[in-house]
Amino acid sequence: MATSLGIITILGLAANWILEKLKIPGLLGMLLVGIAMGPNGLDFISPELMRVSADFREIALIIILLRAGLGLDWDVLKKVGRSALGLSFIPGVLEGVTIMLISTLIFDFTLIQGGILGFIIAAVSPAVVVPAMLQLKEEKRGEDKNIPTLILAGASLDDIIAITIFTSFLGLYGGENISLAGQLLQIPLSIVTGVGVGFAVGLVFVSIFETHHIRDTKKVLMILGAAILLMGFEDLISRRIPFSGFLGVMTIGFVILLKRGIVAKRLSVKFNKIWILAEILLFVLVGAQVDINLTLHAGGWGLLIIAAGLVLRSAGVYIALLGTRLNKKEKLFCAVAYTPKATVQAAIGAVPLAYGVRGGDLILSMAVLSIILTAPLGAVGIRYMKRYLSSQTEKRQEE
16 A cells, blocks of 8 residues: 555656646646556556545545635625625535436436435535635735635535535435435534534634644644544534534634634645645545546536536526625636536545445546546636736736
């Protein structure tokens, strides 16, 4: 397993560097490395590593959520609250339902299978969106209307809602005696419990950091360890009490930022460094699980389904932004920034296959197809269209 880790680290870094030079998101190169090296390719990755790949993917998702929490701003959140709330569920629900209905016609899925597929694909990618928005904040671009924070907050909640609805459909497929409506009603409770526990854990860390001198590296390890335990806590109690571990993890970072802003900025830098390895493991290992022949077989119809979902997602963004101060170009930027798929699809795309869901291999292939299609388009679109957002530098030059 150690040899496999060394190989995928070197090749993942190389693929990332090459594609970044071509102005293409490096994550796509890492995904292709995984496809080539996986059991359905050259079979260079050890079986032991493949067996623990789900744990690595979850840790990578935890890191990106902690980064998102450390990048939020409470004062700005209060200003964009209503719009962020709309962005958190309107685009994703419209996209998920659209994919659910179309897949029942094209793939002969049941509504439950279609819902599983729809809400895997519906989640926007923190791996693409979070770094891009944090960079915009550093450039002071779009800050006059709080656009980066608006998208950061909305996208983070979008993931949580999509994952919760996905989990509900997966539970229905498994025969749990709870109606879909009953499961969906648990979403608000899972948000409240997730925020509550995450807030409490965050306060504990704030208290420790105020009273004890601890190196930043050790602080990062403590927070990461607690976040992993929090996800384990969700597995332990989720069948009895609705609980969002993902939201709890993000809240930990947000509370530290709220109470210890200077410390949070230093920790954010540390997490950015850890993300370099976590990103490689995430995308290489999910690529390794892909059957490329099945992905190509789903190609034409799969592209149609994904495209239809994106159209409804973009319409949802415009609906959520009604009544805001954003102009047409800024709303278009938000719609484009809300298109990339990557992190969540990589983290949970293989779950239906592991649970024995009929068509699970096709669902995984569709998840990967959505990454290949939307991650580079979304990332390039954000880079190109950020010029539509005003910057403090441009304003000073005009003055």
